[in-house]
Amino acid sequence: MSPSPVLVLDQLSVRLPAGADRPHAMKDVSLAIAGNEILCVVGESGSGKSMTANAIMRLLPGGVTIDGGKVLFDGRDLTQLTEAEMRAVRGSGIAMIFQEPMTALNPLRTIGDQIGEMFDIHTGLSKQEIAAKVLDLLAEVRIPDPKLAARAYPHELSGGQRQRAMIAMALALDPKVLIADEPTTALDVTTQAQILSLIKDLQKRKGTAVLFITHDFGVVAEIADRVAVMQYGLVVEQGPAEEVLNRPQHAYTKQLIAAVPPLKAPPPRPISDEPILTIAKVTKTFRTGGFLGRGVRVTHAVKDVSLVLPKGGTLGIVGESGSGKSTLARCIVRLIDPDTGSLVLNGKDLAKLSREEMRRETRHIQMVFQDPFGSLNPRRKAGELVAQGPIVHGMDRAQALAKARELFGLVGLDPAATDRFPHEFSGGQRQRIGLARALALEPEVLVADEAVSALDVSVQAQVLRLLADLRERLGLSIVFITHDLRVAAQVCDLVAVMKSGEVVEAGPIGEVFGNPRHPYTQSLLASIPGREFGLNRDAVVA
Structure with a gap:
């Protein structure tokens, strides 16, 4: 006999304000969770999974209202409580962990x-x-x-x-229900593994019912007892984790699982022996704090790093936060200056160029940033943002805007959308705009810094396919920075593993991930949630 549920959602619906892309954020959602159970609610951005958590806690944004159904907890319907009564429930009865603690x-x-x-x-x-x-x-x-x-x-x-x-x-306050809304999305693989282990351990010891919201099927495979899949505000499938993950019934569930990149690298493709970018003995140290030279904190962000990017190849740089990978990326494009070392692009050492000389050289090497919204000026139209680089480098404005429209088509966007502002695009579309802007100067090298880490799994798969396609069509060489080893396995020819500013292991991706020699690489690979999940996905989604 299964334990009685602690929290029940019965035909719960949440209405969006007039003018939204659909009438309801969630419609007729029915879920139940028992003590000592982890229910994972999985889906992409806009599926309604976070709105489900906010509706339970009665923390809905302005203009968004519950317009049907019940939330039953401790024999009471939370939708009928006053705000004062609800405050007594929050924290003591039902507690919530948010995605971004900062x-x-x-x-x-x-x-x-x-x-x-x-x-x-x-x-x-x-x-x-x-x-x-x-x-x-x-x-x-x-x-x-x-x-x-x-x-x-x-x-x-x-x-x-x-x-x-x-x-x-x-x-x-020892709550009976813990709601965790994407609590590991922004974390490194080892930190993520520690947090998942911690939640599982605390849940078992305290008998807590956990509602875990995620878009990561690796996380689902690691911790879920049961799974509910949401799409456009509807629960399209739910059941025991083993059943949903291995024998999915709904087409959308199959699509999500098919988009999970397996950890195993595909067969190696032929790449050139000719280097396009040679990084030699690059060092970068930061000094912060202190007064009159006292109490200065010294951080050796990059220590004596040497790597080679072959022409037409993709070099992955992986590691945890603080490993130095993003600092190295910024040194490569001279957003920050390295202390020592050389960065030779086509025979020219970028590290020795003046700011003015480097500005001219940027047409050959461009960067795609992690947060496409933060890196796009919200007050300028998308087409103008893409045309900006060519205009700065002397292209006529009309010609540059025409080129922007061409680039929109190249990255899979409607050329007519150049007249829209960044906020009018989804996260995946904004990342495509970032790519179009980087490609506007026809660079030979693209530096992608965590360019897909914030995207849903299916959107991520689309952007990765786009990058691979552009690499082939345009002859691009790519430096790909990521903390997601599954993604690195699918797109990189070579990989360098960084720890505390140093490269501890490097080589062809299949060799490094298939037979890791350094203990740190081994620990990174062992920490991937649901490590085996995705290896047999073709059989699962057939």
């Missing part, structure tokens, strides 16, 4: 104060008792030095530590 945490208050506030509001504990509880919680979520972490401000902790602090806050 925006959820108050930057002006210490971690200890923010966790302690939960006890201050909901209990009658003394200050000393609250302080002791905070330290116990920080220890429970495996933060190395709880006393130091309690005194720290959010910006002084790493991404993984901030997420642990958020989990500590969510668990403070």
Whole structure:
């Protein structure tokens, strides 16, 4: 006999404001979750999965309303509670972990104060008792030095530590239900594995019901007891994780699973022996803080790195946050200057060029950034943003705008969309605009810094196919920075693994991932959630 559910969603519907792309964010959603169970709700952006969490917590944005159904918790329908009654439920009965702790945490208050506030509001504990509880919680979520972490401000902790602090806050009052909204999406593979292990461990020990929202099927394969798949606000499939992952019934579920890149690299393709970019002994050190030379913090971000990008090839650079991979990318395109070393592109050392000389050289080497929205000026039309580079390099404005329309077609966008602003595009479309802008100067080398990490799995697959197609058609050579080893396995010919600013292992992708020699590479590969998931996906989605 299965345990009775702790939380039940019965035909829950949430209406969007007039003018939205559809009437309902979610329609007639029915889900149930029992204690000591992890239910994963999976789907792409816009599927309604995060809105489901917000509806349960009654934290819907302005103009968005519940217009049908029930949310039953502890015998009460949460949709009928007053705001004061709902405040008593939040934290003590149902708690939530958010995707980005840096925006959820108050930057002006210490971690200890923010966790302690939960006890201050909901209990009658003394200050000393609250302080002791905070330290116990920080220890429970495996933060190395709880006393130091309690005194720290959010910006002084790493991404993984901030997420642990958020989990500590969510668990403070021993809630019956824990809602985790994409809590590992922005984390490195090893930190992600630690957070997933932590949530599973705490859930088992405390008997908590966990509603885990994600778009990552690797995560689903790692932790889910049951799975619900959402598309356009509807639950299109749900059932035991083993059943949904291995014998999916709905076409959309099959499509999502088919888009998961397997960890195994495809057969190697022939690439040139001729180098187009040679990185030799590049070093970059940052010095921060201190007064009159005292207390200066020295960070060796890149240490003596030497790599070669062959003509027409893709060199992947992988590693955790803080490994130095993005710093190296910025050195390559001279967004920051390396301290020592050379960056030879077609016989010319970029590291020795003046700013003016480098500006002229940028037509040969361009960068695609992780956050396409942050890197696109919201006040300018998309076509103007793409045309900007050619105009700066002397092209007539009308000719440059015509070229922008051509490039929109090249990256799979409607040429007529050049008159729209960045906010009028989806995340995947904005990443295509970023690609079009980078290609406008017809570069020989493209540096892609986490260019697909923020995208849904099917959109990610589309952008990766586009990159591979452009590489073949335009003869591009690509430096591909990523922390997602599954993605690296599919698009890279060569890979360099970075740790603490150094390259610890490098070589053909199939060799490095198939037979890793360095313990760090081995630990990265072992940490991938649902590591085997995707290897047999053709049989699963047939």
